[in-house]
Amino acid sequence: MFGIQRNGYSGKLRWPRLGQDVAIVLWPSFLAASVATMICFAFLDPLLIGNDDYPPPAFSSRMTGYAVGFFFYWLVASLSSLLTLYLVRTAHPDLPEKDQAGDEDRGGG
């Protein structure tokens, strides 16, 4: 603790665990999905996605294709973030967690 209660910050300055978890899962996967969407659609025109023998294409407009692609990547990346978070959070407590302990010390509050 910083000992700053007398200045008005009597409560906790940290996010609750759930808030942190939501942020840790959604935010990095959002960044990854943005990059994946950019790279993917730089090389692939969504209007060309579909079954070659039976038009029409899979998406009615490019914007739909981009959006579906983005949310698909976001979902997949979120699953990866979620699993990573789960594995980190449920790691055996006897394992050394040097970095985490260091953050706690500096974080305070």
Place this chain on the structure above:
Amino acid sequence: MTGPEMQVDGGLYEARQKIYPREVDGRFQHLRTGAAWILLGIYYAIPWLRWGGRQAVLFDLPARQFHLFGLTLWPQDFYYLTWLLVIAALALFFVTALAGRLFCGYACPQTVWTETFLWMERFVEGSRSQQMKLARAPWSGEKALRKAAKQFLWITFSLWTGFTFVGYFTPIDELAGSVVRLGTGPWETFWVLFYGGATYLNAGYMREQVCKYMCPYARFQSAMFDRDTLIITYDETRGEPRGARKKGADHQAQGLGDCVDCTVCVQVCPTGIDIRKGLQYECIACAACIDACDEVMDKVGYPRGLIRYDTQSGLEGSAKRVVRPRTIIYATLLALLVAGFGYSITHRNLVGLDVLRDRNALYRERPDGSVENVYNVKILNKDANAHEFEITGSGLPGLRVDYAGPTVWVGPGQVQGVPVRIRIPEDALEGGADIQVSIQATDQPGLRATGKARFLAPTD
């Protein structure tokens, strides 16, 4: 899901004590305000700029073209974007090595929009103490009115932010028209609300938590730090032992340092830390504590700079070193990348060519005995001017090219498909061979491109 570490405490954001940063004035806050005005001005104004009859900056996703003033980038130019991102990252490293988290305090969108939302909050709810009083007060007509007014300002500003964001991707004047008619398309509406909602949550509620829990830069910036990096520091040797004292008293005789322990530096901190505890990763280097402390030092008649921008070596009394291996390496790399980018983008090939075989027939034997293949030649003109192109072929003896010529006109930034018939004399080829198809602008020798195609002939 066992063990105490998986327990969930409270709701999403409610359990966090809200930080009410105390308003502060001073030279660094003037700089920050100026930076915020300039950056926000750039963000909100750029989509309205015109250049050569169209929006100056338009990332036209439906048409798969990026317009940047006179420059048009195509999906094929994607690597320029990657290159730009690498330059931006390296510039961030360079600035961080020199001056610490200057980006966080002055230029990060999270900081800038949070500041803007804080201004609106102060405009409606008053100073820090008034805000805290209002938060504690029971619900009343005035409280409801003030909260509603704040929400109105925040939501309007967020929607405008979302609208501007979408204006980078779809022509903003058309977008404005459809907003006025309440006729925006489904995706436009969605992205305006998505980006506006993100702004509202990030700048209105999440604020410093984004820096603490979501920002990777906050965690790895220390890798760019060394003893000569500018950081915001509290001069412990000068300040300690801290303590209150009577005005005009000789504090040194009382065994006290220069810190009067007024805690104003803590009250102004947007991330709620105490800079006197040393460098912490939550510090976004906004320098609010410097301005606050300078003001207090002026009042009590001590010299300024008890909290100041300094380097670790500077604090220990050594000379400041700006030029050092780390900064030289970053600067050299940065200069090379920028120069390479500049050269490459000014010397890039402005025409492209795609040769696609006609799918309906492999080849055709004509009455005169010659063999004909049909192609669809797509000419891509990335230049800002229209050009006339001649199409030629080579690679087989006696090859002739026939198309609706003599030249093909392609407008600026357009793709033109041309049916092209290529013929070779009887018995010039058995089976298949690769041929080259070339285009050449009639008015500019440098504008040319060559593509490869497969020519098929009977095998008998």
